[in-house]
Amino acid sequence: MPELPEVETIVRGLAPRLAGRRVENVEVLCRRIAPRSLSAVAGQTIRAVGRQGKFIVAECDRGRLSIHLGMTGKLLLDAQPGPHTRAIFTLDRGVLLYDDIRQFGRIEWNSRRLARLGPDPIEIEGGPFIERLRARRSMVKPLLLNQSFLRGIGNIYADEALFRARIHPRAIASGLSRARAGRLHAAIREVLLEAIDQGGSSISDYVDADGREGSFQDRHRVYGRGGEPCPACKTAIRRILVAQRGTHFCPRCQRRY
DNA sequence: ATCTATTCCTGGCTGC
DNA sequence: TGCAGCCAGGAATAGA
Numbered sequence: 001m002p003e004l005p006e007v008e009t010i011v012r013g014l015a016p017r018l019a020g021r022r023v024e025n026v027e028v029l030c031r032r033i034a035p036r037s038l039s040a041v042a043g044q045t046i047r048a049v050g051r052q053g054k055f056i057v058a059e060c061d062r063g064r065l066s067i068h069l070g071m072t073g074k075l076l077l078d079a080q081p082g083p084h085t086r087a088i089f090t091l092d093r094g095v096l097l098y099d100d101i102r103q104f105g106r107i108e109w110n111s112r113r114l115a116r117l118g119p120d121p122i123e124i125e126g127g128p129f130i131e132r133l134r135a136r137r138s139m140v141k142p143l144l145l146n147q148s149f150l151r152g153i154g155n156i157y158a159d160e161a162l163f164r165a166r167i168h169p170r171a172i173a174s175g176l177s178r179a180r181a182g183r184l185h186a187a188i189r190e191v192l193l194e195a196i197d198q199g200g201s202s203i204s205d206y207v208d209a210d211g212r213e214g215s216f217q218d219r220h221r222v223y224g225r226g227g228e229p230c231p232a233c234k235t236a237i238r239r240i241l242v243a244q245r246g247t248h249f250c251p252r253c254q255r256r257y
Numbered sequence: 258a259t260c261t262a263t264t265c266c267t268g269g270c271t272g273c
Numbered sequence: 274t275g276c277a278g279c280c281a282g283g284a285a286t287a288g289a
Contacts (some may be wrong), residue, residue, distance in 0.1 A: 054283085070283060071281080072268090104282080105283095
């Protein structure tokens with residue numbers, strides 16, 4: 001489940017190798033993942049590759065190609081097509097494959113979705129973050145997952161950041177003190193930067209553009225650890241549903257108020 | 258603004 | 274060993 005750190009890792013690997021490449025041909029093997037308009041990319045040169053939240057964005061001559069990996073999407077450079085290959089970008093040198101088992105990913109041309117994204121959680125400063133957070137009356141975890149609130153946080157890093165900030169996932173955002181909101185801001189930055197440093201988290205089957213796994217999954221303190229002792233207080237980590245999402249937290253360390 | 262529920266999809270797990 | 278049934282979950286969507 002690629003979130004910001006996984007996508008950042010992929011982009012760091014891809015950017016230097018895709019910049020300047022000309023897309024000779026695009027073959028879409030799965031209609032649900034990519035539209036017909038994708039053929040507009042053929043003949044254009046990729047100028048730069050970057051990240052916007054969980055989107056990989058390739059700036060081309062006359063527009064931008066955006067790729068959202070969903071749950072199981074992978075971009076693979078110079079690999080062999082397999083049963084889950086959904087799109088094939090033939091380049092002037094090499095080939096870029098989009099593989100996706102569950103088909104939750106999307107490839108779009110000049111996507112309007114990018115304009116609706118909130119600020120980057122690493123770049124936003126503490127002050128604006130605190131104001132933004134305390135203006136909302138929803139539960140804090142669903143808010144962190146809302147991409148128009150912040151871009152790039154998913155289920156893993158929401159749980160990990162809330163644990164580090166000692167905030168209950170069902171706490172109401174507007175009810176958090178400035179000090180606690182500030183701790184959450186710091187925790188989000190810290191956990192995302194550490195995860196990027198570790199090449200992301202490989203759970204289910206995430207790999208980067210060269211097929212390499214990340215190692216941050218070994219440092220998850222609560223995510224996927226229901227029943228295990230809290231690393232801080234040894235209380236059993238609980239797994240509950242919050243807004244239909246599996247949510248892991250320490251009932252002793254993480255308080256609503 | 259914000260909530261809940263539903264939909265998409267399939268590999269991998271559970272339980273018999 | 275085989276197989277049915279369930280589950281994970283990002284984001285869009287509908288409806289309250």
